[in-house]
Amino acid sequence: MAGTRGGIASWLFSTDHKRIGIMYLCGIMGFFLVGLLLGFLVRLELIAPGPTIMDAQTYNTVFTLHGVIMIFLVVIPSIPAAFGNIILPIQIGAEDVSFPKLNNFSFWLYVIGALMALSSLFTGKGGPDTGWTFYVPFSQTTSTNVSAAVLAVFVLGFSSILTGLNFITTIHRLRAPGMTWDRLPLFVWSLYATGWIQVLATPVLGITVLLIFAERVLGVGLFDPSRGGDPLLYQHLFWIYSHPAVYIMILPAMGVISDILPVFARKNIFGYKMIALSSLAIAFAGSLVWAHHMFTSGMSDTAVLVFSFLTFVVAIPSAIKVFNWVSTLYKGSIRIEPPLWYALAFIFLFSIGGLTGLVLGSAGTDIHVHDTYFVVAHFHYVIFGGLGFGLFGAMHYWFPKIFGRMYDKKTATLACFITFVGFNVLYFPMFVIGMQGMPRRYYDYLPQYTTGHFISTMGSWVLAAGILLMFWNLWRGSRNGPAAGDNPWGGATLEWSVSSPPPHHNFVSEPVVTKGPYDFTGVKADG
């Protein structure tokens, strides 16, 4: 049967969810390093005013590719496609996902989309320089290779849709006997909510980028004001997907944190139902807030008021999660391990990112900080500090399950601290210079912002060092780390009941679930 033989083809054409997940993980990590390098170069260029290491056109291409690669090749697939694939079927007691072949197909779409995105660099007249948002009219008129990039985004979106569709069906149909909806691990709940956003929001992005392509190739003029079109409608269509997409990014990370905290506090999660429901609430309310990206673009005051209000409404389910996580730790029997450090870093950074989001969501203050480094800082606190640290947490939490080995815990903790410090040194000054009026995406800046940019660039070195140390440590652990037991952390969810790494069909006999995911009665750690 496919998936049990050796050789590269048994991986590439595997329909085994674990192998597909591991391939996604490798691809995502590879592109993460590429995106990291591009971001690092952007920071290096900005260390001092004036040209430093590249010209302005190269700078535009580099920050565009940093955005496109990080968003579409790393962040969107990250936790769902990698850890969702590896862990989700085991957590619900299933042998695989509902559509294993489709799962392999969506991985191939990811590969094809990635190759197309990279090809945009080397074909046509230079890499795209529009920023990852592809705003019209510039994306229609620029001579750089935007066409290839938007087609790549379309293909990657298709891949994301098929993953979401597969997960929703799997969660509905393949739960083991006794795995009722109120016994689902919260990671599964978050993937369920994410799946719905993937299915319902991504097609709108698909048609939007296809329209950019049609504008460039056929000249349909639907967004061209000289022919009666309205560029603002592009922004609406773009954000109808791309704001919900922020929740595709963050919800799975929240699910990871909800799974990690109870294990290391050895205590049932506080407010299980509210955390599960708040995932759905975020998915729903998050679909109704897109125009808060457009407060300065020109909208009626009524629309601004409504979208601002709805944005504040989304903050409620996010805050519910944060309070429940903190309450879970209260009076817990806390065992300090690397995954917990990452989870705590997540809560701290996500809280800063979330609260500064309200500054942007409130129409009055948004006018002041719109399109400044404040937005850059907020976005990176939520997505890198949130999703990124959630992803690192997931890597350290499920590492022994996937590889059957343990990494060096001291190095892992050290890497977490260095990354955490570097992260804050890198992004916190951006809040300050943003408030002072430093616009984002600029190649050059006035001398008064030099100190802030300088500190920020120093932070990028620390951050890069921390991440490289973390990767090196994990790589070393996967090669020759000591054998980890089946349940090194003492987790109560189903994946810890099978061997590490899990057998080909996941379970020797179909499991019967008799208790909740965070009921630690009788569960022992063996690592």
Next chain:
Amino acid sequence: MDEHPTMSAGGHGLPRDDYASRLGMWLFLFTEILLFGGLFLLYAAYLHRYPEAFHAGGKMLDKVFGTVNTVVLITSSVTVAQSITALRLGNPDRACKLLYATVALAGMFMVNKFFEWSAKIAHDIYPGSAHLLEAQDGLGIFFSLYYVMTGLHGIHVIIGAAVLLYALRGIRKGHVNADDYVLLENSGLYWHLVDLVWIYLFPLFYLVA
């Protein structure tokens, strides 16, 4: 959709689950509706802005072509539904014939479309044409939407016909049969979607005048 799936040993390790297949197909149909949804949104916004131009544009489209194609597509939905019933009742030959009829109707639709588009382009009506650039505000937008939306729909007609032919091959080979017909059923669902989108496009473009 029945709650209790047919459980028998499938070929891929997992038990066969027709309910899951249908659920997956319905989710996919949602994505298709939202793909067109973005365009319907643009249509709504521009209709609101240029009601007169849309009125004038609707008058310029040939209602005969539009009506014939609507009848063709609705008929094809009937034949594909009959094909599924025929297969369920154990008559694969009849099912195949009906599928051929459906694909033929799809072909007829596309041929009609070809002549309709050719006539329009011959009259210098296409995105960026001199005629439309000089015309009143919004007429160019109307025809750009017309080409983009009916064009995307036409691509779906071709994909739908290909999917139906794939199902037909399955019937010929015997693995799509009276007991296991979910592939044909899902292909039929997709075809109905193609039909349904046209049911909305027809009044929005041809009858808006």
